[in-house]
Amino acid sequence: MSAKTTEDIILNAATRVFTQKGFSGARTCEIAKEAGINRSLLHYYYRDKQTMFNLIFETRFKELFTGVISILGSEDSLEVKIRKIIEHEISQLILNPDLPMFILSEVAQNPQFFSQLTQKFGINAPKNLLKFENMVKKEVENKTIRKIDGRQLFLHIMSICIYPFLASPVIGLIMKMNETEFCELMEKRKEEAVTFVLNGIKFNYEKNSN
Amino acid sequence: MSAKTTEDIILNAATRVFTQKGFSGARTCEIAKEAGINRSLLHYYYRDKQTMFNLIFETRFKELFTGVISILGSEDSLEVKIRKIIEHEISQLILNPDLPMFILSEVAQNPQFFSQLTQKFGINAPKNLLKFENMVKKEVENKTIRKIDGRQLFLHIMSICIYPFLASPVIGLIMKMNETEFCELMEKRKEEAVTFVLNGIKFNYEKNSN
């Protein structure tokens, strides 16, 4: 990140511009301007716009997904997994609030991106998710949590962590917050989200004991 | 939607293309092709790309926001509001799965869009949200629900409804579902989400009675 070489300066500038505007909205001359260099230097270091974009997209893609997926596949208990995912996700997103919008909007337009990259990095998301689902299933059978589809629970958790960052401009306006206040709300959200999720799946005695 | 006149045919085609590719990714020639007409007809009916886009964006913007905001401002009880929002949102999104990505990605690049349009339509989102927050506050004081920040609860609800549609390409792949299966999961999600949220805010006797 510290950007000493011209190569790094360009890459950082390109990352900012692509992340904010997406591939089709980004302009190479804006990247050059942001980096404070000549436009032809972009081609010298990274051949063309698409090549540069692919490189950046891969990096940011890993930033977004590898953390959660590895926690999903860990040996922790369900409750610990839930805590870890939430704390990890929200902490990361406070540092990179525009990351999910960048990745998801590009993937929406180009779904093959996702499968290509998970293959390339040997990420086995479906396997790790299945492991999570099986844990949920077992806890449901043991009646340590209420009856719930593991996929839905996984979606609940991801939703609660990621959505606020996807909608932050809207949220900022309707809740009349500036960026700092938004971050504070997200900071508090870590604990709140854990409580909410754990309560949300708690076994319901009154309802199920008869 | 039925598209009898050329004007409507163009508008429907443009809606599809803009929604899928966004403003900067959309090409007027693609819209013309999709509508099966000549490119210059676009200009005849809608002057230019930006004008056409603004028109479509306004319409889709209303589709996404007016429903929830009016429920927020209604006289229903908190529980009924929660049920109504969830059922309304997920039902709408099953019919328009790519709507939130369209709106939110454009707003992310152009935050003034949101404030302009809410002003223009006289939507007072902050006021209706405050009403919701006050209801939450009152229920917390009455100990009918656990202690929770109304803003966080509102975010929980919106997140759980909207996020799966924003991430649907990713979700489809890691859960190995096609579009139909995804819709079925969302159909079931209505009930699951209501249970989850209501449990998530339930007053916790064990913890608070001593």
Added chain:
DNA sequence: GTCTATAGCTGGATAGAC
């Protein structure tokens, strides 16, 4: 490695025939 100049293309917009 970095710059200037320029080529070449894509896409939006307009004029004008029918």
Added chain:
DNA sequence: GTCTATCCAGCTATAGAC
């Protein structure tokens, strides 16, 4: 109202000087 032809701007990419 619809089409053809054309123009023009903006953007990417390349060649070549320093």
